[in-house]
Amino acid sequence: xxxxxxxxxxxxxxxxxxxxxxxxxxxxxxxxxxxxxxxxxxxxxxxxxxxxxxxxxxxxxxxxxxxxxxxxxxxxxxxxxxxxxxxxxxxxxxxxxxxxxxxxxxxxxxxxxxxxxxxxxxxxxxxxxxxxxxxxxxxxxxxxxxxxxxxxxxxxxxxxxxxxxxxxxxxxxxxxxxxxxxxxxxxxxxxxxxxxxxxxxxxxxxxxxxxxxxxxxxxxxxxxxxxxxxxxxxxxxxxxxxxxxxxxxxxxxxxxxxxxxxxxxxxxxxxxxxxxxxxxxxxxxxxxxxxxxxxxxxxxxxxxxxxxxxxxxxxxxxxxxxxxxxxxxxxxxxxxxxxxxxxxxxxxxxxxxxxxxxxxxxxxxxxxxxxxxxxxxxxxxxxxxxxxxxxxxxxxxxxxxxxxxxxxxxxxxxxxxxxxxxxxxxxxxxxxxxxxxxxxxxxxxxxxxxxxxxxxxxxxxxxxxxxxxxxxxxxxxxxxxxxxxxxxxxxxxxxxxxxxxxxxxxxxxxxxxxxxxxxxxxxxxxxxxxxxxxxxxxxxxxxxxxxxxxxxxxxxxxxxxxxxxxx
Amino acid sequence: xxxxxxxxxxxxxxxxxxxxxxxxxxxxxxxxxxxxxxxxxxxxxxxxxxxxxxxxxxxxxxxxxxxxxxxxxxxxxxxxxxxxxxxxxxxxxxxxxxxxxxxxxxxxxxxxxxxxxxxxxxxxxxxxxxxxxxxxxxxxxxxxxxxxxxxxxxxxxxxxxxxxxxxxxxxxxxxxxxxxxxxxxxxxxxxxxxxxxxxxxxxxxxxxxxxxxxxxxxxxxxxxxxxxxxxxxxxxxxxxxxxxxxxxxxxxxxxxxxxxxxxxxxxxxxxxxxxxxxxxxxxxxxxxxxxxxxxxxxxxxxxxxxxxxxxxxxxxxxxxxxxx
Numbered sequence: 001x002x003x004x005x006x007x008x009x010x011x012x013x014x015x016x017x018x019x020x021x022x023x024x025x026x027x028x029x030x031x032x033x034x035x036x037x038x039x040x041x042x043x044x045x046x047x048x049x050x051x052x053x054x055x056x057x058x059x060x061x062x063x064x065x066x067x068x069x070x071x072x073x074x075x076x077x078x079x080x081x082x083x084x085x086x087x088x089x090x091x092x093x094x095x096x097x098x099x100x101x102x103x104x105x106x107x108x109x110x111x112x113x114x115x116x117x118x119x120x121x122x123x124x125x126x127x128x129x130x131x132x133x134x135x136x137x138x139x140x141x142x143x144x145x146x147x148x149x150x151x152x153x154x155x156x157x158x159x160x161x162x163x164x165x166x167x168x169x170x171x172x173x174x175x176x177x178x179x180x181x182x183x184x185x186x187x188x189x190x191x192x193x194x195x196x197x198x199x200x201x202x203x204x205x206x207x208x209x210x211x212x213x214x215x216x217x218x219x220x221x222x223x224x225x226x227x228x229x230x231x232x233x234x235x236x237x238x239x240x241x242x243x244x245x246x247x248x249x250x251x252x253x254x255x256x257x258x259x260x261x262x263x264x265x266x267x268x269x270x271x272x273x274x275x276x277x278x279x280x281x282x283x284x285x286x287x288x289x290x291x292x293x294x295x296x297x298x299x300x301x302x303x304x305x306x307x308x309x310x311x312x313x314x315x316x317x318x319x320x321x322x323x324x325x326x327x328x329x330x331x332x333x334x335x336x337x338x339x340x341x342x343x344x345x346x347x348x349x350x351x352x353x354x355x356x357x358x359x360x361x362x363x364x365x366x367x368x369x370x371x372x373x374x375x376x377x378x379x380x381x382x383x384x385x386x387x388x389x390x391x392x393x394x395x396x397x398x399x400x401x402x403x404x405x406x407x408x409x410x411x412x413x414x415x416x417x418x419x420x421x422x423x424x425x426x427x428x429x430x431x432x433x434x435x436x437x438x439x440x441x442x443x444x445x446x447x448x449x450x451x452x453x454x455x456x457x458x459x460x461x462x463x464x465x466x467x468x469x470x471x472x473x474x475x476x477x478x479x480x481x482x483x484x485x486x487x488x489x490x491x492x493x494x495x496x497x498x499x500x501x502x503x504x505x506x507x508x509x510x511x512x513x514x515x516x517x518x519x520x521x522x523x524x525x526x527x528x529x530x531x532x533x534x535x536x537x538x539x540x541x542x543x544x545x546x547x548x549x550x551x552x553x554x555x556x557x558x559x560x561x562x563x564x565x566x567x
Numbered sequence: 568x569x570x571x572x573x574x575x576x577x578x579x580x581x582x583x584x585x586x587x588x589x590x591x592x593x594x595x596x597x598x599x600x601x602x603x604x605x606x607x608x609x610x611x612x613x614x615x616x617x618x619x620x621x622x623x624x625x626x627x628x629x630x631x632x633x634x635x636x637x638x639x640x641x642x643x644x645x646x647x648x649x650x651x652x653x654x655x656x657x658x659x660x661x662x663x664x665x666x667x668x669x670x671x672x673x674x675x676x677x678x679x680x681x682x683x684x685x686x687x688x689x690x691x692x693x694x695x696x697x698x699x700x701x702x703x704x705x706x707x708x709x710x711x712x713x714x715x716x717x718x719x720x721x722x723x724x725x726x727x728x729x730x731x732x733x734x735x736x737x738x739x740x741x742x743x744x745x746x747x748x749x750x751x752x753x754x755x756x757x758x759x760x761x762x763x764x765x766x767x768x769x770x771x772x773x774x775x776x777x778x779x780x781x782x783x784x785x786x787x788x789x790x791x792x793x794x795x796x797x798x799x800x801x802x803x804x805x806x807x808x809x810x811x812x813x814x815x816x817x818x819x820x821x822x823x824x825x826x827x828x829x830x831x832x833x834x835x836x837x838x839x840x841x842x843x844x845x846x847x848x849x850x851x852x853x854x855x856x857x858x859x860x861x862x863x864x865x866x867x868x869x870x871x872x873x874x875x876x877x878x879x880x881x882x883x884x885x886x887x888x889x890x891x
Contacts, residue, residue, distance in 0.1 A: 240850045261665065264850045296742050330636060334666065403850055406836040410666055413837060414634045424746050425835045441738065 025216050025229030027565040030545070032557070033242040033252045036430070037209040037235020042192040043168055044122050044129045045185060048434075052168050053256070054233055056555035057214060058105075059170040059197035062096050062115065062149075063161065065553035067279070069350055069461040071161060075099060075110060075171055075198060079161075091156035091506060096164075098147040103219040104173055105202040112149040116141045117174035119151070119163055126182035133465050134162045134169040137503075158506035159462050166459045167555035170197070200226040200561025210235055220561065227547075227564035239402070240264070246540035247271040254548070255540035256556060261404055262337025265538070274543055278339045278536040281552025282349045282466075283457040285340075285408075287530040289313050289322075291489045294396070294448045301478050304447050306489055311391055313450060317375035318393070319527035322451075324371075325415045327363040332533055334411065335404040343534040347463045347519045352512040355519045360531070368419045379420055386420040394422040398442075398449040400430040405453060408532070438482040445476035447487060455535055460553060462511075467518045468499045490528045495521050599883040606879020609872035616869055620678035631676040631839055635667035643670065643857045661861060665851065674861060677839040681821050682869070684755055684840075688820035691759030693766060693813045700770025701797055701805070705778060714771070717764045725761045725823060732757050733832055750834050754827065758820045766812040773805045807884035814877030818870040825866055841866050 038054035040046050062076040071079045077097045080086015087094050102110040119141040122129040129135075139154040141163075151163055164171055173196045180188035194203040198221070201214040212233040216226050234252070242255040243264075248271030258265060258276060265276050293308035302308060312318050328342035344360040347353050372378075377386040377393050386393040395416065399405045406427060413423040426449065428442040433454075441448050458466035468474075469485035472493070476484035495518060502514045522529045537552050547562040590598070600606055641663040642655040655662065661670030703713035732753060740749030777783060778801065786796050825842030827833040834840055841862040848858035 260850060263665070263854075267851070267854055296738050334636070403847065406847070407666055410632075410668075410837055411634060411636075414632075425837050426746070427836045429832070440734065442734070 023224055024220070024226065027227040027229070029230045029232070030228040030254075030563060030565075031252045032231065032233045032254045032256070033237070033245055034233060034235050034256045035237045035239050035242045036257075038212065038233070039208045040192050041195055041203065041206060041212070042172070043170065044127075044131055044172075045192060046130055050235070050256075053555045053557050054212060054235075055170065055195065056167045056199065056557050057201045057231070057233070057560050058199050058203060059172060059195050060199045061166055061170045062098075062164045064166050064555075064558060065460050065551070066558075067549045067551045067553070069553045071165070073099075075102060075115075087160055091153075091158060091160065093150055093152040094157075094160040095144070096149045096151070098149070099221070100147065102198060102221055104196050104198060105217040105219055106173075106196050107219055108173075108175065110171070110198060111146045112143040113146075114174045115149045115164055115171050116143050117177065118169075118171050121172065121177060121181060121185070122169070124182040124185075127185050129185075131169050134164075134166075136162065136465075138163055156504065156506070158504070158511065159464060161460070162465075167558065168459055173197075201231055204230075222561070226561040231560070243268045243540055244271075246274040246542055247276075248273060250274070250542060252540075253542040253545045258538045258540050259402055259404055260538075261335060261407070262339065264403075265337075268540075272543075274540050276339075276538055277541050277548075277550045278538045279550040279552040280341075280349060280534065280536045281457055282347060282463065283455055283535045283537060283552070284343060284346060284348055284531050285453065285455040285533040285535050286346065287322075287412075287532060288447070288452050288454075288488050289319050289528050289530065290447050290450050290452075291491075291528065292447075294450060296448075304489075305477050306475065306491070310450070312377070312388075312393060315375050316526060317371045318377065319530070321368040321371040321375075321419060322395075322416060322421070323360050323527050323530045324362075324364045325368040325419050326360070326412055326530075326532065327415065328361060328532055331408055331411060334407055336533055336535060339536040339538045340533040343531040344523055345519055345531050345534075346522050346529050347466070347515060348531070348534040350461050352508065353461075353463050353515045353519075355516040355524070357520065357524050359524055363415070365415075365419060372419060372421075377420075384417075384420065385422040392422060393420065394424070395451055396424045396426060396449040397451045397453070398426040398428060398433075399453040400433040400444075401427045402430065408453065436483065443482065444487060445482050445484065447476070447489075452487075453532070463515055464502055464511075467502070467515060470522060471496055471499055488528050490522065490526070492521065492526075596883045600879050603875075603879035603882055605875040606882075609875030609879070612868055612872035613876060616678065616865070616872070617682060620675050620682055623675040624672070624679075627671055627675060629669045629672040631668060631672035632837055633668065635663070637667065639663055639665055639667040640855070641670075642855070643861075646857075662855070662857060664847070664858060670858070670861065673839045673844060674841075674865060677841045677844050677862065678865060680751075680834065680838070680840040681824055681842070681866070684751065684758070684824040685817045685821040685869075687751075687755040688758035688762065688824075689813055689817040691755060692763040692816050692820075693809065694763075695759065696763035696766025696812065697770055697802075697805075697809050699763065700767040701774055701801060703767065704771040704774025705793065705797060705801065710771075713767075717767050720761060721764045723761055725757070726826070728761065729754070729757050729827060730832060746835050747838055754824060754833060758823050762816055762819055762823075766809060766816070769808045769812060770805050773808055774801055777801055777804055807881060810884060811877045811881045814873050814880065818873045821866060821869060 034050050036050040038050045040051050041055040041058060043052040043055050060074040063071045063073045063079050066072045073079050075098055077099045080094050080096060082089065098110060098112055104110055119135060119138065121127065122131060123135050123138065137153045137155060137157060139152045142150045144150050163169060176191050176196050177188065180191055193206040200217055200220055202217045204213040204215050206212050214231040216229050220226065239259050242252065243258050243260060245252040246255040247268040250273035269276060290304065291310055291314055292304050292306055293310050294304040298308060332340045332342050342361055344357040345355050372386055377388045379386050381387065397409060399409060409425045413425060416423050432440055432442050433444055436443055436445060444452055444454055470490045471486060472491035474484050474486040475489040476482045498514055498518050502511060505511050505514060523531060537550060539550060539556060541548060544566045545563060546566040547564045548559060551558050640654065641659045642653045643662040644655055644657060644660045646653045647655050659669050661674060663669055699713055703710045736753055737749065740753055743749065744752060783796060783800055786800055824840060825845065828840045828842030829846040834843065844862040845859055848855065852859050
């Protein structure tokens with residue numbers, strides 16, 4: 001009996017050993033691959049997902065969304081609500097308390113001053129802050145005491161968790177960025193390439209567009225974490241190569257965004273060194289219809305601007321015909337498998353904001369043809385392409401270069417040609433397409449095409465900012481250096497009124513109703529945005545990497561401090 | 568004296584046998600060329616591939632762009648030899664891709680583009696290279712500037728140049744010649760103007776040597792104009808290096824087009840070329856190796872055939888080697 005107890009005790013201590021022995025840096029090195037290489041580690045100066053996610057290894061917001069979409073405090077001690085008094089009754093201010101004793105990786109204390117500085121940094125009128133929309137409606141930011149920050153809004157904010165919440169707007173150190181305000185922000189290379197942070201890791205070396213070497217933050221709040229002493233974040237290559245590196249060769253422990261066909265991923269997984277993980281957020285692969293005329297005959301500066309409406313896509317019947325001629329089930333089967341679901345919506349998640357439309361889910365060629373006939377588009381000269389008033393129904397359809405997207409293009413082209421629409425395909429390198437360079441004619445913002453396809457999503461669980469993008473006047477145009485989020489150049493005063501209404505509404509059920517109405521105005525009622533596939537986030541994780549939960553509401557690397565090596 | 572003596576020709580100087588019939592230069596070259604087995608083989612393969620891509624679509628009348636998702640991922644017919652259960656058949660002898668496009672039809676259509684680009688770019692670079700080479704070699708004043716320009720072009724990297732050219736010129740060319748035609752002109756143009764330099768250098772060297780020879784001096788003293796000397800005396804003598812570098816140029820152009828398509832710039836994604844087929848097949852390389860192998864082998868075979876052909880032509884066109 002005694003021996004048995006002893007043995008049990010010994011066995012138990014062996015089992016418990018890894019947990020008890022877990023200490024910072026005990027698990028050595030971890031490798032992460034991002035096939036789009038990070039080029040800066042300051043999310044306020046870059047809208048790129050790759051940059052935001054890489055920087056989330058180093059800097060943290062006051063609070064962020066967990067894998068279920070709930071807010072959890074990071075730098076803050078708790079999430080302020082009306083119930084705990086953190087948010088004022090009239091919803092015009094929010095008061096954050098910072099965790100006591102929290103240190104930056106250089107050993108100095110984190111204070112409310114740093115948070116206020118961050119807000120000032122992003123709201124600086126000359127700064128060109130990429131995340132300025134998070135600070136919309138902020139009237140003032142005050143430091144109440146060393147650890148208390150009060151943000152006041154110019155009107156009641158039903159969702160006050162914008163500024164300094166989520167991976168896109170983390171807190172940066174005031175001391176490090178003090179001389180980088182406004183127009184000087186991009187010049188502070190040292191700070192932008194190696195920000196001092198509070199998260200699990202700190203930067204040892206950063207080679208832009210290539211590789212980041214990190215080591216454990218010596219002043220991280222949990223003395224036992226992170227388990228990894230060092231990390232390498234390698235950038236570049238393509239989705240196929242990074243999948244191989246995790247699943248087949250095992251060189252890498254984590255690969256981001258594996259946009260590969262399901263049969264390709266399944267084949268790679270047979271390599272046995274890792275597994276694909278997927279989670280559904282609000283990411284939607286969609287077709288965007290250009291409401292303006294992209295014709296190259298128009299002078300530069302007027303091309304694809306609201307001055308010239310599109311010759312045929314401004315006709316709702318044509319847009320609807322194009323939408324219902326698509327077999328979305330087949331697209332999902334070919335391109336995403338279990339990591340995708342057919343959708344007609346712009347906002348497919350979370351549940352209370354999702355319209356769950358099904359008007360487009362069955363392909364209906366006859367109706368598509370009938371719609372085009374109704375709209376007056378008939379094949380009058382017998383060349384197989386519909387025309388009207390001497391104008392041919394000919395579409396230039398562009399997207400970024402990616403095997404799955406090119407398959408989609410080929411399939412959709414075939415369906416559209418069946419209903420008598422001529423289609424020309426074009427694919428542009430993703431770094432150019434999403435690069436936002438106002439000098440390039442090939443960016444998705446310039447939209448020098450009739451239809452384009454890409455995916456977009458929003459962080460957090462509230463689509464307000466996402467839907468507000470389709471405001472009149474928010475379209476990319478020469479005067480805005482071709483920046484802007486209203487890619488379709490959609491404009492409807494009734495929609496703008498709903499944006500304002502959503503901004504004033506606090507009741508969550510009512511917000512859902514308004515958001516669904518807005519979603520339907522863009523999709524079901526106007527077919528300006530044609531949803532194709534509700535995509536899951538697919539990443540590759542090594543079998544020896546533990547402690548990671550895929551988060552679709554925030555940065556994927558949100559829990560890097562919790563990662564450990566399974567032995 | 569010796570009057571009645573018959574004049575007997577020296578034994579060694581008399582023709583004991585009848586002379587072989589006179590052969591033209593063309594026949595000589597052909598005879599020599601036939602000696603080179605590799606060149607014959609290369610010529611045969613190139614002729615076969617060219618005929619196949621030109622007229623193959625008349626026999627195999629399947630639309631290369633037609634998607635047939637129900638019969639996707641077919642294997643080539645030869646896989647039936649070792650695996651009877653595999654999805655394959657004579658409906659698609661080269662198999663189909665992940666969207667059910669026919670492999671054979673794509674190979675034929677893709678080869679047409681690849682070879683057309685190769686031939687057109689080769690002719691362009693031949694014309695430029697020979698012209699510049701002759702001018703630089705013959706006219707002393709032009710030699711310096713033309714050769715420095717050659718050096719300049721030699722230092723231009725083709726791929727970045729093409730990427731810039733695609734951004735700058737795609738719109739106007741597409742508006743005038745359509746998406747495929749415009750891209751064809753662009754690619755042929757850029758490959759052509761970046762690959763004439765070696766021809767130009769070789770031709771210049773040969774012309775420099777030739778123009779000091781006596782027959783050129785004789786022509787000049789007889790009052791032949793520069794134009795006459797170049798067309799009648801110099802060009803025929805440098806034809807062999809020109810032809811040889813032309814064949815190598817054809818191979819380079821096919822490879823450059825393939826690598827461009829492989830990188831995803833160039834022709835629209837639904838317009839097959841061998842390079843693009845190769846690029847599209849890479850993610851499924853392990854499951855369907857034939858999708859990489861077939862266009863890859865086609866590129867290699869064409870390039871190899873052209874190289875052997877060039878080798879044989881060089882031997883055949885050189886009078887010092889000929890007949891040995």
